[in-house]
Amino acid sequence: MDKLKLCPFCGSVNLAQDAALSDYIECRDCGAYGPDGGVEGWNTRAESPELTAANARVAELKRVNAIMDEELRTKTQALFNLESENKVLKDIDAHRQPHFESLQQEYYAERDRRMKLEEALGQLHDSASEYAADQSGANDPRCGVVQPISVADGEALNDALRRAAALLEKK
Numbered sequence: 396m397d398k399l400k401l402c403p404f405c406g407s408v409n410l411a412q413d414a415a416l417s418d419y420i421e422c423r424d425c426g427a428y429g430p431d432g433g434v435e436g437w438n439t440r441a442e443s444p445e446l447t448a449a450n451a452r453v454a455e456l457k458r459v460n461a462i463m464d465e466e467l468r469t470k471t472q473a474l475f476n477l478e479s480e481n482k483v484l485k486d487i488d489a490h491r492q493p494h495f496e497s498l499q500q501e502y503y504a505e506r507d508r509r510m511k512l513e514e515a516l517g518q519l520h521d522s523a524s525e526y527a528a529d530q531s532g533a534n535d536p537r538c539g540v541v542q543p544i545s546v547a548d549g550e551a552l553n554d555a556l557r558r559a560a561a562l563l564e565k566k
């Protein structure tokens with residue numbers, strides 16, 4: 396049996412071929428029936444202008460709905476992609492944080508070593524200056540006669556040199 400068109404009077408799909416009237420189609424919602432010609436007669440009967448307009452409106456709304464469905468699908472996908480990206484970025488951040496902290500600790504340790512090295516170099520410089528001052532009283536710098544360095548100055552100089560060397564080795 397061909398698909399029956401909607402009832403032209405009320406738009407119902409609740410239609411049946413009436414047993415008593417055999418050839419007629421009857422609407423079980425509004426009671427409309429006829430005409431002769433069975434399914435073909437029913438399907439080719441003139442529709443009311445209101446129903447034609449309503450059907451056109453339904454078709455238009457279905458078309459708009461399909462477009463909005465597609466838009467919604469696209470936007471849902473975009474949202475999903477953004478959420479995935481966000482998760483990746485969060486993971487990167489989580490991995491980066493401990494690495495950053497360890498680099499920061501290394502930096503502070505290095506800065507500390509450098510400060511100690513500068514202090515040791517300062518002491519070395521002081522010791523060297525004292526030694527140089529001692530030489531100002533040398534008999535004649537031109538003949539290369541210099542006063543021997545005092546034991547205390549020598550020890551201080553050696554000590555400063557050892558500390559500077561130890562700090563340099565740590566690097």
Ligand SMILES: [Zn+2]
Nearest residue numbers: 402405422425
């Ligand atoms: Zn009807």
